[in-house]
Amino acid sequence: MAPRVRGLGTRDPGRDRFVLSKGHxxxxxxxxxxxxxxxxDELHATYGQDDSLLGTHPDPELPGVDFMTGxxxxxxxxxxxxxxxxxxxxxxxxxxxxxxxxELDEGVTWEAALIAAHHRCSTLxxxxxxxxxxxxGYTRDVLDTSAAPAAFAAMGWHVxxxxxxxxxxxxxAVSLDAEVLAGRPHLIVAKxxxxxxxxxxxRRIEWHYLPMTEAQYTSALAELGETPSx
Amino acid sequence: MRNAAINELAELARADSRIMLLTADLxxxxxxxxxxxxxxxxxxxxVAEQAxxxxxxGMAEAGLLPYCYSIATFSFLRPFEFIRNGPVAHRLPVxxxxxxxxxxxxxxxxxxYAIEDLAMARSQPGLTIYAPVTDDDARVxxxxxxxxxxxxxxxxxxxxxxxxxxxxxxxxxxQTDVLVLALGNGQERAHAIAERVHDSGxxxxxxxxxxxxxxxxxxxxxxxxxxxxxLTVEDHYQVGGLGSAAADVIATRGIGVRLVKxxxxxxxxxxIGSPQFVINKLHRPVxxxxxxxxxxLPSVR
Numbered sequence: 001m002a003p004r005v006r007g008l009g010t011r012d013p014g015r016d017r018f019v020l021s022k023g024h025x026x027x028x029x030x031x032x033x034x035x036x037x038x039x040x041d042e043l044h045a046t047y048g049q050d051d052s053l054l055g056t057h058p059d060p061e062l063p064g065v066d067f068m069t070g071x072x073x074x075x076x077x078x079x080x081x082x083x084x085x086x087x088x089x090x091x092x093x094x095x096x097x098x099x100x101x102x103e104l105d106e107g108v109t110w111e112a113a114l115i116a117a118h119h120r121c122s123t124l125x126x127x128x129x130x131x132x133x134x135x136x137g138y139t140r141d142v143l144d145t146s147a148a149p150a151a152f153a154a155m156g157w158h159v160x161x162x163x164x165x166x167x168x169x170x171x172x173a174v175s176l177d178a179e180v181l182a183g184r185p186h187l188i189v190a191k192x193x194x195x196x197x198x199x200x201x202x203r204r205i206e207w208h209y210l211p212m213t214e215a216q217y218t219s220a221l222a223e224l225g226e227t228p229s230x
Numbered sequence: 231m232r233n234a235a236i237n238e239l240a241e242l243a244r245a246d247s248r249i250m251l252l253t254a255d256l257x258x259x260x261x262x263x264x265x266x267x268x269x270x271x272x273x274x275x276x277v278a279e280q281a282x283x284x285x286x287x288g289m290a291e292a293g294l295l296p297y298c299y300s301i302a303t304f305s306f307l308r309p310f311e312f313i314r315n316g317p318v319a320h321r322l323p324v325x326x327x328x329x330x331x332x333x334x335x336x337x338x339x340x341x342x343y344a345i346e347d348l349a350m351a352r353s354q355p356g357l358t359i360y361a362p363v364t365d366d367d368a369r370v371x372x373x374x375x376x377x378x379x380x381x382x383x384x385x386x387x388x389x390x391x392x393x394x395x396x397x398x399x400x401x402x403x404x405q406t407d408v409l410v411l412a413l414g415n416g417q418e419r420a421h422a423i424a425e426r427v428h429d430s431g432x433x434x435x436x437x438x439x440x441x442x443x444x445x446x447x448x449x450x451x452x453x454x455x456x457x458x459x460x461l462t463v464e465d466h467y468q469v470g471g472l473g474s475a476a477a478d479v480i481a482t483r484g485i486g487v488r489l490v491k492x493x494x495x496x497x498x499x500x501x502i503g504s505p506q507f508v509i510n511k512l513h514r515p516v517x518x519x520x521x522x523x524x525x526x527l528p529s530v531r
Contacts, residue, residue, distance in 0.1 A: 077312070115281055
């Protein structure tokens with residue numbers, strides 16, 4: 001997603017916007033920012049240390065962070081406001097959002113979704129990270145939100161579904177033609193597995209919280225075909 | 231007062247297309263002219279106050295100047311976390327307009343009373359609070375809010391006070407026995423109390439605090455230092471409002487003035503009535519307060 005965001009890391013008013021509504025995934029976003037040289041390796045290496053701009057959740061003072069997130073359910077409404085401003089500008093930019101499926105529990109997500117459809121926010125693309133997990137359990141057990149994609153479609157969104165681990169499929173979905181969208185905002189339902197590729201982690205709730213032991217770290221990297229960095 | 235504020239905003243908006251007026255589906259008869267005349271700058275987001283502030287945050291980040299309008303409990307209290315994490319954290323020029331400050335919506339009951347908004351707003355760094363007393367104040371302060379960078383909260387009464395306000399920031403400090411500081415529509419009550427105190431031959435002065443920002447503590451200190459007893463009058467809970475702001479200044483700057491707070495202590499559920507009925511129900515009688523102030527004067531004791 002990050003390479004698609006025009007003007008990433010600048011404050012140019014006409015740039016694209018990216019909203020990591022699931023702010024707890026900031027570590028992944030920091031990696032992307034570093035790969036794209038929006039932040040340098042030295043800054044990236046300060047993650048979680050004293051006096052670092054890289055915390056568990058994104059801080060608005062970090063380049064490449066358009067909006068502070070971390071309180072679930074706030075990101076989508078920021079993006080809708082940006083999309084409405086983009087529509088008014090006459091030279092619209094794109095707004096990308098990564099939304100957690102647990103944010104579907106938040107009432108304000110639905111407020112924002114209705115507003116986006118009503119105001120024809122067609123420059124808004126939301127990737128729903130449908131990993132089926134939330135803080136205390138599986139989504140189907142905590143609060144069943146499986147009707148959400150159909151509900152978005154019924155509200156006037158264009159809804160696509162992809163394998164969230166298939167980067168080509170995600171790229172194709174994000175690149176959908178404006179004619180197909182016909183003025184509608186776009187929800188991409190990305191089916192994912194938390195902990196993908198590491199057997200002892202995959203789809204296990206506790207790995208939302210637990211630190212790895214050294215042995216688990218080595219074993220996880222081996223499964224992913226990586227070697228520990230120096 | 232709300233009409234004066236919105237008419238002033240419309241005047242600003244005619245000259246500046248970045249100004250957006252958002253409402254969460256309230257403002258019947260108040261926002262109609264703005265909506266008709268400036269349709270591209272008006273959005274009714276529906277009854278969705280949290281999303282309204284979130285949308286305003288996204289708009290402000292993109293360079294627009296959004297104003298979010300509703301009854302104060304809905305535009306300020308309900309989306310408070312959105313205000314905190316949005317305009318306040320990002321230092322964005324979003325202005326929240328809250329109508330019905332205090333118990334203005336007296337017949338509507340506690341759900342419609344904004345009596346802790348000042349406590350919440352004062353806690354936020356960089357959030358400027360405006361509390362007009364008269365329609366003229368509302369016009370001036372809407373304009374001032376528009377010229378200041380950063381977020382603002384304008385707490386509006388339904389009706390402006392008929393008597394001009396004496397702004398603590400504009401008035402020169404003067405020695406007085408009793409200083410009465412008022413918030414918003416508390417000014418009329420402040421004058422009623424001051425008149426009774428004056429009748430006992432005690433010198434009184436009534437001023438209003440129209441702004442809470444980085445200068446307010448200095449404003450308060452300058453005037454408090456000239457008084458023997460201070461009464462704060464506010465249609466707000468006892469904790470966190472004007473009285474607390476004065477107490478902070480008195481304690482931290484070591485000012486030798488006795489403070490009496492006229493504020494709401496009880497939970498305001500139960501019987502409703504006219505604005506005057508509800509204020510009388512929730513506040514001490516004016517005569518009691520006047521006698522209390524006089525009794526606290528060192529020379530009288």
